[in-house]
Amino acid sequence: MPEFAQFITIYETDxxxxxxxxxxxxLPDLDLNRYVIxxxxxxxxxxxxxxxxxxxxxxxxxxxxxxSTFAKPRxxxxxxxxxxxxxxxxxxxxxxxxxxxxxxxxxxxxIVVLYHAKTL
Numbered sequence: 001m002p003e004f005a006q007f008i009t010i011y012e013t014d015x016x017x018x019x020x021x022x023x024x025x026x027l028p029d030l031d032l033n034r035y036v037i038x039x040x041x042x043x044x045x046x047x048x049x050x051x052x053x054x055x056x057x058x059x060x061x062x063x064x065x066x067x068s069t070f071a072k073p074r075x076x077x078x079x080x081x082x083x084x085x086x087x088x089x090x091x092x093x094x095x096x097x098x099x100x101x102x103x104x105x106x107x108x109x110x111i112v113v114l115y116h117a118k119t120l
Contacts (some may be wrong), residue, residue: 056093
């Protein structure tokens with residue numbers, strides 16, 4: 001069965017914002033046996049922890065602490081292991097981890113999901 005790369009933009013804006021609610025989206029014809037790439041722009045002060053959880057998976061799918069290179073927005077991508085995304089009813093929660101008190105959240109924008117789609 002032929003496959004092809006597909007993408008969906010789930011959050012796109014010129015202004016990065018603090019995100020505090022899950023984003024819901026569908027991945028048509030997702031091949032559940034393949035890895036998915038989650039791409040986004042991120043910025044924030046050094047020491048801020050960024051967590052991104054897909055479909056309430058055990059533990060965050062993405063979890064890292066920003067360093068000084070994130071003072072200006074950077075493009076970032078992570079490979080998310082297979083079996084976490086679903087064809088429909090996906091939820092992405094972006095949240096601040098354990099940042100120091102008084103430090104603003106990381107700002108995230110332009111979230112794109114790249115995946116393999118099946119064809120008939």
